[in-house]
Amino acid sequence: MIKYSLICAENHRFDSWFASADAFETLKNAGMVGCAVCGSTKVEKAIMAPSVRTHESRSEQEPAAPEPERPLSAPASPAEQALKELRRKIEANSDYVGTEFAREARAIHEGESPRRSIHGEANAKDAKQLIEDGIPVVPLPFAARRKEN
Numbered sequence: 001m002i003k004y005s006l007i008c009a010e011n012h013r014f015d016s017w018f019a020s021a022d023a024f025e026t027l028k029n030a031g032m033v034g035c036a037v038c039g040s041t042k043v044e045k046a047i048m049a050p051s052v053r054t055h056e057s058r059s060e061q062e063p064a065a066p067e068p069e070r071p072l073s074a075p076a077s078p079a080e081q082a083l084k085e086l087r088r089k090i091e092a093n094s095d096y097v098g099t100e101f102a103r104e105a106r107a108i109h110e111g112e113s114p115r116r117s118i119h120g121e122a123n124a125k126d127a128k129q130l131i132e133d134g135i136p137v138v139p140l141p142f143a144a145r146r147k148e149n
């Protein structure tokens, strides 16, 4: 493992661990080394004063268990972007019914409310009851939030 002090185009300084000097170059060239502060991928190694360290002083200064190979300051991952997109689609294509979710899901299932997609909040007990009654509900991987109109 190797620790680099890095600096971005906006002069933010941060430290990051890499498997090797080659791994740093590879990640940097792939645009996967992002500034910890602003996410910029215009990142260079900061120029540091050379220092000579003995074996003992090194063990004091370096953390015992550095993070493994993943860059510590990557911008939004593909998974995060997919989640954001999913959320956008759900919010655009389904009605937000808030805490009325359980009641409304049941009403739609029983034909008392117009058939449509809805999202909202339900407590664990209500959600379990809906599933037991064969009403299709899925937990969303994010907190539902009212759209701002």
Ligand SMILES: [Zn+2]
Residues within 6 Å of the ligand: 008, 009, 010, 011, 012, 035, 036, 037, 038, 039, 040
């Ligand atoms: Zn920055």
